Amino acid sequence: MDKAYDHKKVEDKIYKMWEEKDYFSAKIDPSAPFGNAQDKSSGQVKGKKPFSIILPPPNANAPLHLGHAMYVIEDLLIRFHRMKGIPSLWLPGADHAGFETQFVFEKHLQKEGKSRMDYPRETLYRMIWDFVQENRKGMEGQLRKLGFSLDWSRKKFTLDKDIIAIVYKTFKKMYEDNLIYREERLVNYCTYCGTSFSDLEVNHREQKDPLYFIKYGPLIIATVRPETKFGDTAVAVNPKDKRYQKYIGKILEFDTLLGKKKLKVIADDVIDPNFGTGAAKVTPAHDEKDFEMAGRHDLEIVKVIDFDGRLTDIAGPYEGLRVKEARKKVAEDMKTKGLIEKVDEEYIHIIETCYKCGTTIEPMLLPQWFIKMEPLAKPAIEAVKKGKIKITPSKFEKIYFQFLENIRDWNISRQIVWGIRIPAWQCVRCARTNNEEGKTNNKDGWIITDGQRPEECLVCKSKDLEQDPDTFDTWFSSSQWPFATLQTTKPGDYEYFYPTTVMETGYDILRWWVARMVMVGLYVTEKVPFENVVLHGLVNDPLGKKMSKSKGNIVNPLELVEQYGADAVRFALVFGTALGNDQALSYPKLDAARKFTNKLWNIARFIDMKREALNPKFEISNNKTIKQLDNLARNKTDKEWINKTEKLAKDVTEDLEKYNFNFAAEKLYEFTWHQFADIYIEDVKKRIDENSYLILNTLYLILLKLLHPIMPFVTEEIYQRFNPPAGGGESLMISAWPHEQKY
RNA sequence: GGGCGAUUAGCUCAGUUGGUAGAGCGUUGCGUUUACAUCGCAAAUGUCGCGGGUUCGAGACCUGCAUCGCCCACCA
Numbered sequence: 166m167d168k169a170y171d172h173k174k175v176e177d178k179i180y181k182m183w184e185e186k187d188y189f190s191a192k193i194d195p196s197a198p199f200g201n202a203q204d205k206s207s208g209q210v211k212g213k214k215p216f217s218i219i220l221p222p223p224n225a226n227a228p229l230h231l232g233h234a235m236y237v238i239e240d241l242l243i244r245f246h247r248m249k250g251i252p253s254l255w256l257p258g259a260d261h262a263g264f265e266t267q268f269v270f271e272k273h274l275q276k277e278g279k280s281r282m283d284y285p286r287e288t289l290y291r292m293i294w295d296f297v298q299e300n301r302k303g304m305e306g307q308l309r310k311l312g313f314s315l316d317w318s319r320k321k322f323t324l325d326k327d328i329i330a331i332v333y334k335t336f337k338k339m340y341e342d343n344l345i346y347r348e349e350r351l352v353n354y355c356t357y358c359g360t361s362f363s364d365l366e367v368n369h370r371e372q373k374d375p376l377y378f379i380k381y382g383p384l385i386i387a388t389v390r391p392e393t394k395f396g397d398t399a400v401a402v403n404p405k406d407k408r409y410q411k412y413i414g415k416i417l418e419f420d421t422l423l424g425k426k427k428l429k430v431i432a433d434d435v436i437d438p439n440f441g442t443g444a445a446k447v448t449p450a451h452d453e454k455d456f457e458m459a460g461r462h463d464l465e466i467v468k469v470i471d472f473d474g475r476l477t478d479i480a481g482p483y484e485g486l487r488v489k490e491a492r493k494k495v496a497e498d499m500k501t502k503g504l505i506e507k508v509d510e511e512y513i514h515i516i517e518t519c520y521k522c523g524t525t526i527e528p529m530l531l532p533q534w535f536i537k538m539e540p541l542a543k544p545a546i547e548a549v550k551k552g553k554i555k556i557t558p559s560k561f562e563k564i565y566f567q568f569l570e571n572i573r574d575w576n577i578s579r580q581i582v583w584g585i586r587i588p589a590w591q592c593v594r595c596a597r598t599n600n601e602e603g604k605t606n607n608k609d610g611w612i613i614t615d616g617q618r619p620e621e622c623l624v625c626k627s628k629d630l631e632q633d634p635d636t637f638d639t640w641f642s643s644s645q646w647p648f649a650t651l652q653t654t655k656p657g658d659y660e661y662f663y664p665t666t667v668m669e670t671g672y673d674i675l676r677w678w679v680a681r682m683v684m685v686g687l688y689v690t691e692k693v694p695f696e697n698v699v700l701h702g703l704v705n706d707p708l709g710k711k712m713s714k715s716k717g718n719i720v721n722p723l724e725l726v727e728q729y730g731a732d733a734v735r736f737a738l739v740f741g742t743a744l745g746n747d748q749a750l751s752y753p754k755l756d757a758a759r760k761f762t763n764k765l766w767n768i769a770r771f772i773d774m775k776r777e778a779l780n781p782k783f784e785i786s787n788n789k790t791i792k793q794l795d796n797l798a799r800n801k802t803d804k805e806w807i808n809k810t811e812k813l814a815k816d817v818t819e820d821l822e823k824y825n826f827n828f829a830a831e832k833l834y835e836f837t838w839h840q841f842a843d844i845y846i847e848d849v850k851k852r853i854d855e856n857s858y859l860i861l862n863t864l865y866l867i868l869l870k871l872l873h874p875i876m877p878f879v880t881e882e883i884y885q886r887f888n889p890p891a892g893g894g895e896s897l898m899i900s901a902w903p904h905e906q907k908y
Numbered sequence: 909g910g911g912c913g914a915u916u917a918g919c920u921c922a923g924u925u926g927g928u929a930g931a932g933c934g935u936u937g938c939g940u941u942u943a944c945a946u947c948g949c950a951a952a953u954g955u956c957g958c959g960g961g962u963u964c965g966a967g968a969c970c971u972g973c974a975u976c977g978c979c980c981a982c983c984a
Contacts, residue, residue: 169946351982369981376984388984401984437983445984453982515981528982560912567911567980673979707920709977741921741931746913747978751920753933760946771943825924831931843948850943 166773166886170766172730175882180309183881188899189314191217191254193661216246217254217662219647219695220315221670221678222323224262225297226269229307230712231704231750232671234722237735238701238744238826239669240313241874245821247314248870248902254662256650257308257315259301261324263584263639264360268521270296270583286582286634293583294324310723312731312877314898319654323642324585327653332642333588333616335689340613344537344688347589347611351456352576354529355519356474356488360580361533363638364573365677367526368518376512377496377505378442381428382419384412385506387441389514390451391499392491394421395480396469397428399447401458404432406443422498423481431462450530470527488527533578534587534635541684542569548683548693556698557824558745561672568676569684577638584636588614592622593629644681647694668695671703672745699824702747704738709749720750732876733758739875740830762879764838765872769883771846772862781855791903794863800852803860806845809836810864814904817871826875833872841868862887867903 183189194213218239223229239255247253270293271281281289301322308315321328339345352361374389381400388394400417402409412430419426435454436445449459450468459466471477476491478484483491499505517526546569548554549562556562578587595610612619612630621628642649647668651659664686668679679698686694705711706718713719725734736758742748791811798804813836820829841864849857866887873880877898884897 166943168944386984390984435983440983448984452984454984457982514983517982563912564979571980676980703978709920711978743922743924746921749920751932753920756946757932760944763946764944767944767947769943774943820924823924827922828924831922835931842943846943847948 166766166770168770170730170763170879172732172762172878173727176310176312176726176731176878179878179881179885180312183314183896183898184309184317186896188896189255189316190318191215191316191662192252193657194252213251215252215254215662215666216243217256217665218243218667218669219650219665220255220257221668221674222258222260222321222643222646223304224265225259225300225304225322226262226266227300228721228723229304231720231722231725232712233307234311234725234734234738235671235701235704236308236313236669237311237738237875238699239667240311240735240877241739241826242667242669242821243314244874244877244898245902247898248873248900249905250901252661254319254658255313255315256319256321256654257305257313257317258321258646258650259297259304259323260639260643261297261322261584263636264358264366264521264579264581265639266293266297267581267583268358281582290582307723310726310731312735314877319650319658321650321653323639323646325653328642328649329585330616331649331652332585332637332645333614335645335685336588336637336641337613337615338689339536344540345534345613346537347532347534349530349532351450351453351528352531352533353517353526354472354531355522355524356470356472356527357522357524358519359472361529361531361576361578362519362526363576363640366520368520368523369515370518371513372516373511373513374516375496376441376509377499378507378509379446379499380419380504380506381444381446382417384409384417384430384444385442386444386446387509388446389512390448390492391495392476392480392483392486392488393448393451393469394446394495395423395476395483396448396450396467397426397446398449398459398464398467399462400428400430401433401436401445401447402430402443403436403438404434406436406438409444420502420504422495422502422504431458431464433458433461451528453528456528456530466530468530470529472529474527488525533576534589534633536575536577536641538572538574538684541688542572544687545569545680545683548687553693554683554696554698556700558700558743561675561698561700561745564672564675565680568680575638575641577641578633578635579638580634581636584639585642586636587633588616589633590614590619590630591633592625592627593631594625594627595622640677640681643678644685645689647682647686648690663690663694664692665695667697667699669699669701672700673703675700700745702742702745705747705749707750707752709747725755729755729759730762730878732762732879735877736761736830736834736875739826740834742827744824744826761834761838762876764842765869765876765879766883768837768842768846768865769886772858772865773886775853775858776862779853779855779858781858791867794860797856798860799856800860802848803857806841806864807860809840810867811904814867814871818902818904821874830875833868833875837868837872841865869897870900870903873897 223233243253243255274280353367354361376387376389377391378385378387379391384400413432415430417428417430447455447458447464449456449464449466451470467479468477469479470488475485475487476483483495486494518524519526546566549556549565556565590612592610599610612623619630622630647665648663651663682694722734733755737754741754791807795804795807798807813832816832817829849861869880869884881897
């Protein structure tokens with residue numbers, strides 16, 4: 166053996182061996198059908214309950230970042246259960262990541278001086294498709310380099326035909342169950358990205374803006390958005406406000422930049438008499454509260470801002486100006502005309518911004534597809550409350566409940582090309598008729614299918630149908646991922662592996678993804694999609710700052726793997742960090758982990774040398790229980806170390822089953838280095854004989870097994886070099902876990 | 909406006925049901941021809957953010973407060 170461990174000579178070779186021997190493929194054990202055995206009360210439990218994890222599919226639009234290396238938790242769980250002899254499945258996949266990917270791709274186009282507008286829809290889609298396929302290949306290579314024992318024979322992509330078919334089926338089912346509706350209402354719209362968003366894609370930011378006090382005849386109203394006043398269709402006051410009683414129901418007539426204007430004064434409870442002057446302008450097309458008032462008071466809705474972020478012709482001379490410049494210009498002109506009473510320059514308020522590009526979100530009137538969330542949220546809340554799903558660490562339950570208990574309907578329409586196009590067709594003739602009759606919500610005339618273009622309009626038999634150009638919010642397909650994957654991999658997978666055992670992911674997508682998977686999973690399959698949610702923290706840069714492209718502090722896990730070895734990277738990520746807490750990338754910790762791999766290696770080297778020296782006549786059995794080992798040992802000290810190792814195996818097993826990964830790593834590190842190597846080996850060194858050698862070697866084998874889930878490469882390499890007997894199995898990764906324990 | 913987390917050795921962080929503080933890195937001293945200098949032995953360093961409280965006993969539990977970070981939130 167070399168004097169030092171060189172991961173570069175080992176890792177690729179070992180991974181290839183595992184893959185060629187097909188160790189990663191999950192095997193459904195037909196002799197131990199699990200199926201209905203989930204019902205323990207029936208007494209029909211047969212075989213072992215399988216263990217399954219669906220890999221959170223990484224976005225196929227960029228190489229993996231260090232955060233993805235946290236998948237190590239899933240790999241160690243899978244390897245742990247596989248060694249325990251439990252049929253284990255870890256299913257890989259990739260996400261097309263609709264909007265995110267289109268955004269990234271547009272950045273690439275920009276560098277070439279192009280934009281999405283330069284290409285027809287199909288061309289743009291095809292270009293992004295190719296871009297994504299390239300990325301997928303790269304990502305899979307990265308996952309292999311990290312040693313992840315993913316079942317590549319079952320890999321899925323969110324745009325696989327069979328996945329899309331399921332997404333369509335779900336949409337249709339929801340539509341038929343009256344959970345989907347189309348409505349024209351104010352949605353979060355980013356004029357830069359050119360699409361609407363759900364509430365989760367909107368950030369909030371504090372900002373200082375001038376608050377203008379504008380004269381509306383006898384009343385003064387306060388606003389930060391004078392540029393939208395062209396769309397005012399009322400003035401509102403609180404019904405209890407004594408100052409304004411005499412105006413309620415009256416028509417005000419007053420001067421504006423565009424001449425005389427008449428507005429009715431309405432009374433509404435949402436108006437806070439203590440804000441500003443207690444009177445507000447009502448601009449239904451650009452403010453949600455105003456939009457709701459418009460509904461209650463039957464007000465006209467006048468659009469001032471267009472989808473490109475510029476004022477419409479309603480703004481007269483200000484038409485075509487961008488919101489920001491329009492605001493400035495309008496305010497200046499109003500001052501000149503004496504329409505502004507005063508300006509509070511120090512007004513601080515919260516604005517909504519696009520989570521991606523930071524542009525101020527415009528509430529925009531747009532017909533979109535919505536999912537009614539409340540009926541879906543209730544069972545999802547129940548599932549956790551009743552313990553059908555367990556969230557670890559439990560502190561995250563609060564966030565889960567808070568999201569679901571205050572849930573609002575989900576806008577799933579996106580005005581982008583990259584994604585799954587919504588299978589909704591509108592009859593052009595019916596739509597026109599509806600419009601003429603003054604119906605604005607276009608509910609009629611829409612045909613939802615499972616993806617097939619309908620032959621003709623169901624109402625008027627017209628063949629003039631147009632498909633909705635919008636695509637689904639990526640998270641709509643993601644929400645179906647656990648059952649969609651298992652229903653489309655291999656026959657029997659869904660029946661055997663669903664519900665999955667663990668959903669392990671970053672806490673940052675608890676609401677975006679996990680909660681939605683629970684809701685949609687329960688709705689479609691009537692089962693929870695997973696029994697355990699395990700949430701890890703973020704990996705930040707060495708200074709504790711969040712990694713991001715704009716900061717330029719992204720770390721590619723492969724660089725670290727190259728330098729320290731995959732085992733060290735994996736170990737460093739679980740060592741010294743409590744589950745669910747953020748951690749800063751630590752080079753000293755990586756270095757310590759790398760030294761640990763070397764320590765392991767040198768223990769092996771020592772044992773190897775002793776083997777050569779002693780040339781023992783027996784073979785080391787891989788299958789000895791610790792009890793059997795105790796009977797074999799003759800030296801009292803050796804027996805003590807058997808007990809200590811037994812205790813370690815018990816503790817590590819318990820820690821892994823309780824998701825206390827840091828405890829497991831810390832105990833293994835401490836025991837291996839400072840107990841086993843520093844004390845035991847130093848002791849046995851002086852007195853080693855055949856019998857002690859047998860104990861030493863066997864205990865070391867147990868350590869290798871216990872370490873294998875976290876550090877698979879170095880442990881496997883050593884195991885292979887020890888060339889254990891046939892009875893012990895050909896690979897550490899499929900050998901038996903040294904301790905049985907259930908919690 | 910609400911919520912969550914953090915505050916422990918110089919630095920980065922653990923501390924699992926309350927029992928006189930731990931790791932890695934760093935520092936200091938000593939050692940090492942034979943598993944490993946990617947090493948060993950030894951040592952130093954903590955009013956566990958601050959104030960109350962519960963308890964025989966609190967870093968851990970309760971309650972205030974401070975600082976930092978994150979998340980949620982339609983007062984124009």
